[in-house]
Amino acid sequence: MPPLEDAAISPDDADDAATQASETIASLRAVSIVTSQPGVRALQMADVAEVERLAESGALTQLRAFHSFDYSVVLHFHGEGLCYYVALYHDGSLWRVLTAVGLDAAETAFRHLQEQATRLSEGETRRAQLLAQNDNVARMIRESEAQAERLRNDLERDAVETQRVTRKQHQVRKELAQLEAQRVAGQARLNVSLRQVQHLSATNNDGIRHVQSRRDENIKK
Template sequence: MKTFLNRRSVLTGPSHLVQIERENTAAPVSPDDREEAALAAAAGVTPEAPPTPTPMRPVTTLRQVQVVPSQVSARGVQIADTADIEWLAEEEALTPFRVFRSFDYSVSLLFHAKELTYYVALYQDGSLWRALKAADLEAAETAFLHFEEQATRLSEGETRRAQLEAQNEQLARLIARSEAQAERLRNDLQRRGAQEHAVSNRQHQVHKEVSQLEAQRVAAQAHLNKAHRQIHQLSLTSNEAIPHLPNR
């Protein structure tokens, strides 16, 4: 029982205690449950307790096992023995179906007719490096394309080097040609300057000589005029000495 102090206002009267029953927290038992329990007790049977729920065990997440065969096995291609291929090549038992070459790297698709086997060989500088074998042409062509891409990637540096060497040689030729042209232009300018200087000196010398000759001409003309005057004067004097003859 809970006891609460019910406080009322002093205007309505004194305070008093009020008793309040505690709520029953136990779950109520139904009449059917009581009847079943009584019958079980009369029969001497102990009623079974309700089964306790088994706690759920956490399920461990299984890791996904990625069973991926190798690229060679998935395509029906196997690693070949390089010694066998070299021996078959020496015996001339292999027929080349396809050949790819990029600088020092080459790929060959070979057919061994006796065993109906295809070989794909990757060479580096003429030496056998890697080899695969297949029982059908489609798988062998796939392996050939794989080796061809690998040889192309490996020779990218060689390709770039060859391009740069060619470009550098072309630039060197262009530089030499440009320098030769510039040298010719410098020589032409120097020769033109020398010719212009020679022409200027010649013109100055000619002008000087012309001036001297003109002075000589003026002096000679004056001397000639003087001589003509003297001749004229002498002629007059000579004519005065001739006697006067009468006319008939």
């Protein structure tokens, strides 16, 4: 069985992750876009309610989208207003929106929010990994316990069969001894009987030879 990866997270690691998440959320506004026109802001925060209204009315065209667990970043184009909206969603709800008048600025904002969403979802990524690892460990535990149970059953079965075989072998040896004793006794009786038969046969033949001798003598006379 291969060694299992240590998937434990210490409290310090959890605190660091929470701190990083807080810093990530705070940096969502830290997007600086330089334009060729002094005094013109290429990117600014948009009215969330207004963007929701435009989306519901079908006035926005989705150009690009990024999804990472519960976080999504979508680049919208508003044809009527000739502007772009870069929206950050959390769990399907619109969270923050940046608006830009140029595509380059909008794409820069999209990449920025994509990085932020990726960082925010790092915990979800780690959780998915840990869940998969824990499921794998649990599966391996079940398989190991099942294998151990099968081995225990095999050992118990082997012990039972060994006892049965031992008893059977003992019984067979006992029967063999009895049969051998019967064979020896039977052979002895057979030998006695054969000797008796030989003796009686010899006696009978002697009587026949005596009768034959008297008959031959009578013929000679």
